[in-house]
Amino acid sequence: MEEPVAPSVEAAREEFLAALRALDRGLDQNIERAHRMKRRISELEKACATGRPISEIIPQEEAPLIVELLTQSTETLHEYGSHVRRSEARVLHGEGMPMERIARLFGVTRQRVSTLLRGE
Numbered sequence: 001m002e003e004p005v006a007p008s009v010e011a012a013r014e015e016f017l018a019a020l021r022a023l024d025r026g027l028d029q030n031i032e033r034a035h036r037m038k039r040r041i042s043e044l045e046k047a048c049a050t051g052r053p054i055s056e057i058i059p060q061e062e063a064p065l066i067v068e069l070l071t072q073s074t075e076t077l078h079e080y081g082s083h084v085r086r087s088e089a090r091v092l093h094g095e096g097m098p099m100e101r102i103a104r105l106f107g108v109t110r111q112r113v114s115t116l117l118r119g120e
Contacts, residue, residue: 009094016087019080026080033069040066089116 040061047057058065064072085106092102099113106113 009091012087012091012094016084016091019083019087023080023084026076030073030076033073037066037069040069086116086119089113093117 044057044061044066048054089102089106092105093099093113099110099117103110103113
């Protein structure tokens, strides 16, 4: 199997650093979502303690619902995490690290690293 051609090491390095900065912003968003979810949990526990049915409580919950906040948090981590993984694989490979070593570091197969290097 032919090794994918890596971008210049400097370009790969800049892409990786940009991906880390974007992840940092995404984590800030998730921290805010986590705080909102914790407040909602407390509110829901209090509402449930009154004995009201959950089917009455949830529709009255302020939007977005906890389940929506969870989905947004997961999507944020997936999006930014994918970019970090791809760019990190590219910079490591561009600096000469073999795909097998990257695979061991990432806990994935060599084929997965090849896919990351192709940008899929």
